[in-house]
Amino acid sequence: MHNFKFALNASTLFPFELDVIEQIRVAAEAGYDGIELWVKDIESYLEKGGSLKTIKEFLKDRGIFVVNAITFFKWSDEDEATRIKGLVEAEKEMTMLKEIGCNAVAAPPSGSMDDLTLETIAEHFSALTTIARRMDMEVYLEFWGKANKLATLSEAMYIAMESGLSDVKFLLDPFHMYTGGSYFTSLAYLNQRNIGIFHVNDYPEYPPKEQITDSERQFPGDGIAPTEQLANYLVEMNYQGYLSLELFIENYGNQSALEVASQGLKKMKQTYLPNK
Structure with a gap:
Protein backbone atom coordinates (compact mmCIF):
# COMPACT_ATOMS: atom_id res chain seq x y z
CA MET A 1 0.00 0.00 0.00
CA HIS A 2 1.36 3.43 -0.92
CA ASN A 3 2.21 5.69 1.99
CA PHE A 4 -0.05 8.67 1.35
CA LYS A 5 -1.27 10.70 4.30
CA PHE A 6 -4.79 12.08 4.34
CA ALA A 7 -6.03 15.53 5.30
CA LEU A 8 -9.35 17.34 5.34
CA ASN A 9 -9.59 20.89 4.03
CA ALA A 10 -12.01 22.73 6.30
CA SER A 11 -13.85 24.10 3.25
CA THR A 12 -15.46 20.67 2.91
CA LEU A 13 -17.30 21.31 6.19
CA PHE A 14 -18.33 24.92 5.54
CA PRO A 15 -22.09 24.17 5.23
CA PHE A 16 -22.09 23.01 8.86
CA GLU A 17 -20.74 26.36 10.15
CA LEU A 18 -18.36 24.76 12.65
CA ASP A 19 -15.70 26.63 14.57
CA VAL A 20 -12.08 25.48 14.25
CA ILE A 21 -12.28 23.26 17.33
CA GLU A 22 -15.27 21.39 15.89
CA GLN A 23 -13.59 21.17 12.48
CA ILE A 24 -10.56 19.56 14.11
CA ARG A 25 -12.75 17.22 16.15
CA VAL A 26 -14.63 16.00 13.07
CA ALA A 27 -11.43 15.46 11.06
CA ALA A 28 -9.83 13.52 13.89
CA GLU A 29 -12.88 11.37 14.58
CA ALA A 30 -13.22 10.56 10.88
CA GLY A 31 -9.65 9.26 10.88
CA TYR A 32 -7.69 11.92 9.01
CA ASP A 33 -3.99 12.45 9.68
CA GLY A 34 -4.15 16.19 9.12
CA ILE A 35 -6.37 19.19 8.52
CA GLU A 36 -6.09 22.36 6.45
CA LEU A 37 -7.53 25.29 8.38
CA TRP A 38 -8.63 28.63 6.96
CA VAL A 39 -7.09 31.70 8.60
CA LYS A 40 -10.47 33.45 8.61
CA ASP A 41 -11.89 30.66 10.80
CA ILE A 42 -8.97 30.86 13.22
CA GLU A 43 -9.42 34.62 13.49
CA SER A 44 -13.17 34.24 14.03
CA TYR A 45 -12.53 31.76 16.84
CA LEU A 46 -10.07 34.15 18.49
CA GLU A 47 -12.50 37.09 18.17
CA LYS A 48 -15.09 35.07 20.07
CA GLY A 49 -12.75 34.51 23.00
CA GLY A 50 -10.85 31.42 21.93
CA SER A 51 -7.07 31.12 22.15
CA LEU A 52 -4.26 29.73 20.04
CA LYS A 53 -3.16 27.72 23.06
CA THR A 54 -6.54 25.98 23.17
CA ILE A 55 -6.31 25.12 19.46
CA LYS A 56 -2.78 23.78 19.86
CA GLU A 57 -3.69 21.65 22.88
CA PHE A 58 -6.82 20.30 21.18
CA LEU A 59 -4.78 19.31 18.13
CA LYS A 60 -2.29 17.50 20.34
CA ASP A 61 -5.03 15.73 22.31
CA ARG A 62 -6.68 14.53 19.10
CA GLY A 63 -3.41 13.49 17.47
CA ILE A 64 -3.91 15.51 14.30
CA PHE A 65 -1.78 18.15 12.56
CA VAL A 66 -2.53 21.42 10.77
CA VAL A 67 -0.66 20.60 7.57
CA ASN A 68 -1.41 23.80 5.66
CA ALA A 69 -3.41 27.00 5.99
CA ILE A 70 -5.64 28.73 3.46
CA THR A 71 -5.52 32.51 3.30
CA PHE A 72 -5.51 35.30 0.75
CA PHE A 73 -2.92 37.95 1.58
CA LYS A 74 -1.92 39.83 -1.58
CA TRP A 75 1.71 38.79 -1.89
CA SER A 76 1.84 39.88 -5.56
CA ASP A 77 -0.08 42.93 -6.73
CA GLU A 78 0.20 45.61 -9.40
CA ASP A 79 0.06 48.24 -6.66
CA GLU A 80 3.29 48.19 -4.68
CA ALA A 81 1.70 49.55 -1.50
CA THR A 82 -0.89 46.77 -1.62
CA ARG A 83 1.83 44.16 -2.07
CA ILE A 84 3.88 45.48 0.86
CA LYS A 85 0.74 45.49 3.02
CA GLY A 86 0.14 41.92 1.89
CA LEU A 87 3.61 40.85 3.01
CA VAL A 88 3.06 42.45 6.42
CA GLU A 89 -0.24 40.58 6.70
CA ALA A 90 1.47 37.36 5.61
CA GLU A 91 4.10 37.65 8.32
CA LYS A 92 1.45 38.34 10.96
CA GLU A 93 -0.63 35.34 9.87
CA MET A 94 2.37 33.01 9.67
CA THR A 95 3.38 34.03 13.19
CA MET A 96 -0.10 33.02 14.36
CA LEU A 97 0.00 29.74 12.44
CA LYS A 98 3.38 28.81 13.92
CA GLU A 99 1.84 29.03 17.38
CA ILE A 100 -0.56 26.18 16.59
CA GLY A 101 2.12 24.06 14.93
CA CYS A 102 1.30 24.85 11.31
CA ASN A 103 4.42 25.19 9.15
CA ALA A 104 2.95 25.89 5.72
CA VAL A 105 0.63 28.35 4.02
CA ALA A 106 -0.86 28.53 0.53
CA ALA A 107 0.03 31.39 -1.82
CA PRO A 108 -2.70 31.61 -4.49
CA PRO A 109 -3.06 34.41 -7.09
CA SER A 110 -5.23 36.50 -4.79
CA GLY A 111 -3.81 39.90 -5.71
CA SER A 112 -4.36 42.01 -8.81
CA MET A 113 -1.82 40.43 -11.18
CA ASP A 114 -3.30 40.89 -14.65
CA ASP A 115 -0.71 43.42 -15.85
CA LEU A 116 2.27 41.83 -14.13
CA THR A 117 4.77 39.71 -16.03
CA LEU A 118 5.45 36.19 -14.81
CA GLU A 119 9.01 37.32 -14.08
CA ARG A 134 13.16 33.16 7.93
CA MET A 135 10.26 32.07 10.16
CA ASP A 136 10.81 28.37 9.37
CA MET A 137 7.61 28.35 7.33
CA GLU A 138 7.00 26.95 3.85
CA VAL A 139 4.92 28.62 1.12
CA TYR A 140 3.01 26.49 -1.37
CA LEU A 141 2.62 28.19 -4.75
CA GLU A 142 -0.98 27.70 -5.89
CA PHE A 143 -2.57 28.34 -9.27
CA TRP A 144 -6.28 28.95 -9.89
CA GLY A 145 -7.82 27.75 -13.12
CA LYS A 146 -10.09 30.80 -13.47
CA ALA A 147 -7.34 33.36 -12.73
CA ASN A 148 -6.02 35.60 -15.52
CA LYS A 149 -2.45 35.08 -14.31
CA LEU A 150 -1.05 32.05 -12.50
CA ALA A 151 -3.85 29.88 -13.88
CA THR A 152 -1.92 26.82 -15.02
CA LEU A 153 0.71 24.42 -13.81
CA SER A 154 3.05 25.56 -16.57
CA GLU A 155 2.80 29.18 -15.37
CA ALA A 156 3.46 28.06 -11.81
CA MET A 157 6.47 26.04 -12.94
CA TYR A 158 7.83 29.03 -14.88
CA ILE A 159 7.40 31.30 -11.85
CA ALA A 160 9.21 28.74 -9.71
CA MET A 161 12.12 28.55 -12.14
CA GLU A 162 12.38 32.35 -12.44
CA SER A 163 12.17 32.87 -8.68
CA GLY A 164 15.78 31.89 -8.12
CA LEU A 165 14.65 29.33 -5.54
CA SER A 166 15.76 25.75 -6.00
CA ASP A 167 13.04 23.96 -4.09
CA VAL A 168 9.65 25.59 -4.69
CA LYS A 169 6.67 23.51 -3.65
CA PHE A 170 3.31 23.61 -5.41
CA LEU A 171 -0.21 23.20 -4.18
CA LEU A 172 -1.81 21.01 -6.84
CA ASP A 173 -5.55 20.70 -7.40
CA PRO A 174 -7.29 18.63 -10.13
CA PHE A 175 -10.20 21.10 -10.32
CA HIS A 176 -7.88 24.01 -11.04
CA MET A 177 -5.89 21.95 -13.52
CA TYR A 178 -9.12 21.15 -15.33
CA THR A 179 -10.62 24.65 -15.35
CA GLY A 180 -7.35 26.30 -16.35
CA GLY A 181 -6.56 23.83 -19.10
CA SER A 182 -3.40 22.40 -17.56
CA TYR A 183 -2.24 19.10 -19.01
CA PHE A 184 -2.42 16.35 -16.42
CA THR A 185 0.53 14.74 -18.20
CA SER A 186 2.63 17.72 -17.06
CA LEU A 187 2.73 16.11 -13.62
CA ALA A 188 5.37 13.80 -15.07
CA TYR A 189 7.80 16.75 -15.00
CA LEU A 190 7.54 17.03 -11.22
CA ASN A 191 9.06 14.99 -8.44
CA GLN A 192 7.78 14.45 -4.93
CA ARG A 193 9.92 17.31 -3.55
CA ASN A 194 7.94 19.77 -5.69
CA ILE A 195 4.57 18.99 -4.12
CA GLY A 196 3.66 20.73 -0.88
CA ILE A 197 0.17 19.26 -0.77
CA PHE A 198 -2.22 17.68 -3.27
CA HIS A 199 -5.89 18.67 -3.12
CA VAL A 200 -8.35 15.92 -3.94
CA ASN A 201 -11.67 16.47 -5.71
CA ASP A 202 -13.60 15.55 -8.83
CA TYR A 203 -15.90 17.36 -11.25
CA PRO A 204 -18.85 16.54 -13.55
CA GLU A 205 -18.94 16.61 -17.34
CA TYR A 206 -21.63 19.31 -17.21
CA PRO A 207 -21.56 22.24 -16.82
CA PRO A 208 -18.47 22.59 -19.06
CA LYS A 209 -15.21 23.82 -17.57
CA GLU A 210 -15.82 27.35 -18.85
CA GLN A 211 -18.95 27.60 -16.69
CA ILE A 212 -18.31 25.27 -13.77
CA THR A 213 -17.94 26.74 -10.27
CA ASP A 214 -16.25 25.56 -7.08
CA SER A 215 -19.61 24.52 -5.62
CA GLU A 216 -19.88 21.84 -8.30
CA ARG A 217 -16.80 19.98 -7.16
CA GLN A 218 -17.47 16.34 -6.34
CA PHE A 219 -16.05 13.58 -4.16
CA PRO A 220 -13.18 11.72 -5.83
CA GLY A 221 -14.47 9.00 -8.13
CA ASP A 222 -17.87 10.64 -8.67
CA GLY A 223 -16.95 12.68 -11.78
CA ILE A 224 -14.83 12.61 -14.91
CA ALA A 225 -11.43 13.55 -13.50
CA PRO A 226 -8.62 11.14 -14.52
CA THR A 227 -8.20 10.09 -10.90
CA GLU A 228 -6.43 6.82 -11.63
CA GLN A 229 -3.93 8.64 -13.83
CA LEU A 230 -3.36 11.26 -11.12
CA ALA A 231 -2.82 8.59 -8.48
CA ASN A 232 -0.37 6.77 -10.74
CA TYR A 233 1.71 9.91 -11.27
CA LEU A 234 1.90 10.45 -7.51
CA VAL A 235 2.91 6.83 -6.93
CA GLU A 236 5.53 6.93 -9.68
CA MET A 237 7.16 10.02 -8.18
CA ASN A 238 7.04 8.39 -4.73
CA TYR A 239 4.95 11.20 -3.25
CA GLN A 240 4.35 10.40 0.40
CA GLY A 241 2.79 13.66 1.52
CA TYR A 242 -0.79 14.71 2.15
CA LEU A 243 -3.80 14.26 -0.06
CA SER A 244 -6.35 16.80 1.16
CA LEU A 245 -10.06 16.69 0.38
CA GLU A 246 -11.15 20.17 -0.72
CA LEU A 247 -14.81 20.51 -1.65
CA PHE A 248 -17.20 23.46 -1.69
CA ILE A 249 -20.47 21.55 -1.82
CA GLU A 250 -23.20 23.79 -0.40
CA ASN A 251 -25.66 21.16 0.81
CA TYR A 252 -25.07 17.57 1.87
CA GLY A 253 -28.73 16.79 2.54
CA ASN A 254 -29.27 14.97 5.82
CA GLN A 255 -25.66 13.94 6.31
CA SER A 256 -23.81 15.09 9.41
CA ALA A 257 -20.37 16.70 9.28
CA LEU A 258 -18.80 13.49 10.57
CA GLU A 259 -20.61 11.41 7.94
CA VAL A 260 -19.39 13.73 5.17
CA ALA A 261 -15.82 13.65 6.44
CA SER A 262 -15.88 9.86 6.79
CA GLN A 263 -17.35 9.42 3.32
CA GLY A 264 -14.63 11.67 1.90
CA LEU A 265 -11.82 9.70 3.52
CA LYS A 266 -13.29 6.41 2.31
CA LYS A 267 -13.55 7.66 -1.26
CA MET A 268 -10.04 9.12 -1.18
CA LYS A 269 -8.63 5.75 -0.18
CA GLN A 270 -10.72 3.91 -2.77
CA THR A 271 -9.56 6.14 -5.62
CA TYR A 272 -5.97 7.02 -4.73
CA LEU A 273 -4.59 3.88 -3.14
CA PRO A 274 -3.47 1.29 -5.71
CA ASN A 275 -5.21 -2.09 -5.56
CA LYS A 276 -7.72 -0.81 -3.01
Whole structure:
Protein backbone atom coordinates (compact mmCIF):
# COMPACT_ATOMS: atom_id res chain seq x y z
CA MET A 1 0.00 0.00 0.00
CA HIS A 2 1.36 3.43 -0.92
CA ASN A 3 2.21 5.69 1.99
CA PHE A 4 -0.05 8.67 1.35
CA LYS A 5 -1.27 10.70 4.30
CA PHE A 6 -4.79 12.08 4.34
CA ALA A 7 -6.03 15.53 5.30
CA LEU A 8 -9.35 17.34 5.34
CA ASN A 9 -9.59 20.89 4.03
CA ALA A 10 -12.01 22.73 6.30
CA SER A 11 -13.85 24.10 3.25
CA THR A 12 -15.46 20.67 2.91
CA LEU A 13 -17.30 21.31 6.19
CA PHE A 14 -18.33 24.92 5.54
CA PRO A 15 -22.09 24.17 5.23
CA PHE A 16 -22.09 23.01 8.86
CA GLU A 17 -20.74 26.36 10.15
CA LEU A 18 -18.36 24.76 12.65
CA ASP A 19 -15.70 26.63 14.57
CA VAL A 20 -12.08 25.48 14.25
CA ILE A 21 -12.28 23.26 17.33
CA GLU A 22 -15.27 21.39 15.89
CA GLN A 23 -13.59 21.17 12.48
CA ILE A 24 -10.56 19.56 14.11
CA ARG A 25 -12.75 17.22 16.15
CA VAL A 26 -14.63 16.00 13.07
CA ALA A 27 -11.43 15.46 11.06
CA ALA A 28 -9.83 13.52 13.89
CA GLU A 29 -12.88 11.37 14.58
CA ALA A 30 -13.22 10.56 10.88
CA GLY A 31 -9.65 9.26 10.88
CA TYR A 32 -7.69 11.92 9.01
CA ASP A 33 -3.99 12.45 9.68
CA GLY A 34 -4.15 16.19 9.12
CA ILE A 35 -6.37 19.19 8.52
CA GLU A 36 -6.09 22.36 6.45
CA LEU A 37 -7.53 25.29 8.38
CA TRP A 38 -8.63 28.63 6.96
CA VAL A 39 -7.09 31.70 8.60
CA LYS A 40 -10.47 33.45 8.61
CA ASP A 41 -11.89 30.66 10.80
CA ILE A 42 -8.97 30.86 13.22
CA GLU A 43 -9.42 34.62 13.49
CA SER A 44 -13.17 34.24 14.03
CA TYR A 45 -12.53 31.76 16.84
CA LEU A 46 -10.07 34.15 18.49
CA GLU A 47 -12.50 37.09 18.17
CA LYS A 48 -15.09 35.07 20.07
CA GLY A 49 -12.75 34.51 23.00
CA GLY A 50 -10.85 31.42 21.93
CA SER A 51 -7.07 31.12 22.15
CA LEU A 52 -4.26 29.73 20.04
CA LYS A 53 -3.16 27.72 23.06
CA THR A 54 -6.54 25.98 23.17
CA ILE A 55 -6.31 25.12 19.46
CA LYS A 56 -2.78 23.78 19.86
CA GLU A 57 -3.69 21.65 22.88
CA PHE A 58 -6.82 20.30 21.18
CA LEU A 59 -4.78 19.31 18.13
CA LYS A 60 -2.29 17.50 20.34
CA ASP A 61 -5.03 15.73 22.31
CA ARG A 62 -6.68 14.53 19.10
CA GLY A 63 -3.41 13.49 17.47
CA ILE A 64 -3.91 15.51 14.30
CA PHE A 65 -1.78 18.15 12.56
CA VAL A 66 -2.53 21.42 10.77
CA VAL A 67 -0.66 20.60 7.57
CA ASN A 68 -1.41 23.80 5.66
CA ALA A 69 -3.41 27.00 5.99
CA ILE A 70 -5.64 28.73 3.46
CA THR A 71 -5.52 32.51 3.30
CA PHE A 72 -5.51 35.30 0.75
CA PHE A 73 -2.92 37.95 1.58
CA LYS A 74 -1.92 39.83 -1.58
CA TRP A 75 1.71 38.79 -1.89
CA SER A 76 1.84 39.88 -5.56
CA ASP A 77 -0.08 42.93 -6.73
CA GLU A 78 0.20 45.61 -9.40
CA ASP A 79 0.06 48.24 -6.66
CA GLU A 80 3.29 48.19 -4.68
CA ALA A 81 1.70 49.55 -1.50
CA THR A 82 -0.89 46.77 -1.62
CA ARG A 83 1.83 44.16 -2.07
CA ILE A 84 3.88 45.48 0.86
CA LYS A 85 0.74 45.49 3.02
CA GLY A 86 0.14 41.92 1.89
CA LEU A 87 3.61 40.85 3.01
CA VAL A 88 3.06 42.45 6.42
CA GLU A 89 -0.24 40.58 6.70
CA ALA A 90 1.47 37.36 5.61
CA GLU A 91 4.10 37.65 8.32
CA LYS A 92 1.45 38.34 10.96
CA GLU A 93 -0.63 35.34 9.87
CA MET A 94 2.37 33.01 9.67
CA THR A 95 3.38 34.03 13.19
CA MET A 96 -0.10 33.02 14.36
CA LEU A 97 0.00 29.74 12.44
CA LYS A 98 3.38 28.81 13.92
CA GLU A 99 1.84 29.03 17.38
CA ILE A 100 -0.56 26.18 16.59
CA GLY A 101 2.12 24.06 14.93
CA CYS A 102 1.30 24.85 11.31
CA ASN A 103 4.42 25.19 9.15
CA ALA A 104 2.95 25.89 5.72
CA VAL A 105 0.63 28.35 4.02
CA ALA A 106 -0.86 28.53 0.53
CA ALA A 107 0.03 31.39 -1.82
CA PRO A 108 -2.70 31.61 -4.49
CA PRO A 109 -3.06 34.41 -7.09
CA SER A 110 -5.23 36.50 -4.79
CA GLY A 111 -3.81 39.90 -5.71
CA SER A 112 -4.36 42.01 -8.81
CA MET A 113 -1.82 40.43 -11.18
CA ASP A 114 -3.30 40.89 -14.65
CA ASP A 115 -0.71 43.42 -15.85
CA LEU A 116 2.27 41.83 -14.13
CA THR A 117 4.77 39.71 -16.03
CA LEU A 118 5.45 36.19 -14.81
CA GLU A 119 9.01 37.32 -14.08
CA THR A 120 7.73 40.04 -11.72
CA ILE A 121 5.39 37.59 -10.01
CA ALA A 122 8.40 35.30 -9.57
CA GLU A 123 10.30 38.12 -7.84
CA HIS A 124 7.33 38.70 -5.56
CA PHE A 125 7.10 35.00 -4.72
CA SER A 126 10.78 34.95 -3.88
CA ALA A 127 10.28 37.89 -1.50
CA LEU A 128 7.38 36.12 0.21
CA THR A 129 9.32 32.87 0.49
CA THR A 130 12.31 34.69 2.01
CA ILE A 131 10.06 36.05 4.77
CA ALA A 132 8.46 32.64 5.33
CA ARG A 133 11.69 30.68 5.52
CA ARG A 134 13.16 33.16 7.93
CA MET A 135 10.26 32.07 10.16
CA ASP A 136 10.81 28.37 9.37
CA MET A 137 7.61 28.35 7.33
CA GLU A 138 7.00 26.95 3.85
CA VAL A 139 4.92 28.62 1.12
CA TYR A 140 3.01 26.49 -1.37
CA LEU A 141 2.62 28.19 -4.75
CA GLU A 142 -0.98 27.70 -5.89
CA PHE A 143 -2.57 28.34 -9.27
CA TRP A 144 -6.28 28.95 -9.89
CA GLY A 145 -7.82 27.75 -13.12
CA LYS A 146 -10.09 30.80 -13.47
CA ALA A 147 -7.34 33.36 -12.73
CA ASN A 148 -6.02 35.60 -15.52
CA LYS A 149 -2.45 35.08 -14.31
CA LEU A 150 -1.05 32.05 -12.50
CA ALA A 151 -3.85 29.88 -13.88
CA THR A 152 -1.92 26.82 -15.02
CA LEU A 153 0.71 24.42 -13.81
CA SER A 154 3.05 25.56 -16.57
CA GLU A 155 2.80 29.18 -15.37
CA ALA A 156 3.46 28.06 -11.81
CA MET A 157 6.47 26.04 -12.94
CA TYR A 158 7.83 29.03 -14.88
CA ILE A 159 7.40 31.30 -11.85
CA ALA A 160 9.21 28.74 -9.71
CA MET A 161 12.12 28.55 -12.14
CA GLU A 162 12.38 32.35 -12.44
CA SER A 163 12.17 32.87 -8.68
CA GLY A 164 15.78 31.89 -8.12
CA LEU A 165 14.65 29.33 -5.54
CA SER A 166 15.76 25.75 -6.00
CA ASP A 167 13.04 23.96 -4.09
CA VAL A 168 9.65 25.59 -4.69
CA LYS A 169 6.67 23.51 -3.65
CA PHE A 170 3.31 23.61 -5.41
CA LEU A 171 -0.21 23.20 -4.18
CA LEU A 172 -1.81 21.01 -6.84
CA ASP A 173 -5.55 20.70 -7.40
CA PRO A 174 -7.29 18.63 -10.13
CA PHE A 175 -10.20 21.10 -10.32
CA HIS A 176 -7.88 24.01 -11.04
CA MET A 177 -5.89 21.95 -13.52
CA TYR A 178 -9.12 21.15 -15.33
CA THR A 179 -10.62 24.65 -15.35
CA GLY A 180 -7.35 26.30 -16.35
CA GLY A 181 -6.56 23.83 -19.10
CA SER A 182 -3.40 22.40 -17.56
CA TYR A 183 -2.24 19.10 -19.01
CA PHE A 184 -2.42 16.35 -16.42
CA THR A 185 0.53 14.74 -18.20
CA SER A 186 2.63 17.72 -17.06
CA LEU A 187 2.73 16.11 -13.62
CA ALA A 188 5.37 13.80 -15.07
CA TYR A 189 7.80 16.75 -15.00
CA LEU A 190 7.54 17.03 -11.22
CA ASN A 191 9.06 14.99 -8.44
CA GLN A 192 7.78 14.45 -4.93
CA ARG A 193 9.92 17.31 -3.55
CA ASN A 194 7.94 19.77 -5.69
CA ILE A 195 4.57 18.99 -4.12
CA GLY A 196 3.66 20.73 -0.88
CA ILE A 197 0.17 19.26 -0.77
CA PHE A 198 -2.22 17.68 -3.27
CA HIS A 199 -5.89 18.67 -3.12
CA VAL A 200 -8.35 15.92 -3.94
CA ASN A 201 -11.67 16.47 -5.71
CA ASP A 202 -13.60 15.55 -8.83
CA TYR A 203 -15.90 17.36 -11.25
CA PRO A 204 -18.85 16.54 -13.55
CA GLU A 205 -18.94 16.61 -17.34
CA TYR A 206 -21.63 19.31 -17.21
CA PRO A 207 -21.56 22.24 -16.82
CA PRO A 208 -18.47 22.59 -19.06
CA LYS A 209 -15.21 23.82 -17.57
CA GLU A 210 -15.82 27.35 -18.85
CA GLN A 211 -18.95 27.60 -16.69
CA ILE A 212 -18.31 25.27 -13.77
CA THR A 213 -17.94 26.74 -10.27
CA ASP A 214 -16.25 25.56 -7.08
CA SER A 215 -19.61 24.52 -5.62
CA GLU A 216 -19.88 21.84 -8.30
CA ARG A 217 -16.80 19.98 -7.16
CA GLN A 218 -17.47 16.34 -6.34
CA PHE A 219 -16.05 13.58 -4.16
CA PRO A 220 -13.18 11.72 -5.83
CA GLY A 221 -14.47 9.00 -8.13
CA ASP A 222 -17.87 10.64 -8.67
CA GLY A 223 -16.95 12.68 -11.78
CA ILE A 224 -14.83 12.61 -14.91
CA ALA A 225 -11.43 13.55 -13.50
CA PRO A 226 -8.62 11.14 -14.52
CA THR A 227 -8.20 10.09 -10.90
CA GLU A 228 -6.43 6.82 -11.63
CA GLN A 229 -3.93 8.64 -13.83
CA LEU A 230 -3.36 11.26 -11.12
CA ALA A 231 -2.82 8.59 -8.48
CA ASN A 232 -0.37 6.77 -10.74
CA TYR A 233 1.71 9.91 -11.27
CA LEU A 234 1.90 10.45 -7.51
CA VAL A 235 2.91 6.83 -6.93
CA GLU A 236 5.53 6.93 -9.68
CA MET A 237 7.16 10.02 -8.18
CA ASN A 238 7.04 8.39 -4.73
CA TYR A 239 4.95 11.20 -3.25
CA GLN A 240 4.35 10.40 0.40
CA GLY A 241 2.79 13.66 1.52
CA TYR A 242 -0.79 14.71 2.15
CA LEU A 243 -3.80 14.26 -0.06
CA SER A 244 -6.35 16.80 1.16
CA LEU A 245 -10.06 16.69 0.38
CA GLU A 246 -11.15 20.17 -0.72
CA LEU A 247 -14.81 20.51 -1.65
CA PHE A 248 -17.20 23.46 -1.69
CA ILE A 249 -20.47 21.55 -1.82
CA GLU A 250 -23.20 23.79 -0.40
CA ASN A 251 -25.66 21.16 0.81
CA TYR A 252 -25.07 17.57 1.87
CA GLY A 253 -28.73 16.79 2.54
CA ASN A 254 -29.27 14.97 5.82
CA GLN A 255 -25.66 13.94 6.31
CA SER A 256 -23.81 15.09 9.41
CA ALA A 257 -20.37 16.70 9.28
CA LEU A 258 -18.80 13.49 10.57
CA GLU A 259 -20.61 11.41 7.94
CA VAL A 260 -19.39 13.73 5.17
CA ALA A 261 -15.82 13.65 6.44
CA SER A 262 -15.88 9.86 6.79
CA GLN A 263 -17.35 9.42 3.32
CA GLY A 264 -14.63 11.67 1.90
CA LEU A 265 -11.82 9.70 3.52
CA LYS A 266 -13.29 6.41 2.31
CA LYS A 267 -13.55 7.66 -1.26
CA MET A 268 -10.04 9.12 -1.18
CA LYS A 269 -8.63 5.75 -0.18
CA GLN A 270 -10.72 3.91 -2.77
CA THR A 271 -9.56 6.14 -5.62
CA TYR A 272 -5.97 7.02 -4.73
CA LEU A 273 -4.59 3.88 -3.14
CA PRO A 274 -3.47 1.29 -5.71
CA ASN A 275 -5.21 -2.09 -5.56
CA LYS A 276 -7.72 -0.81 -3.01
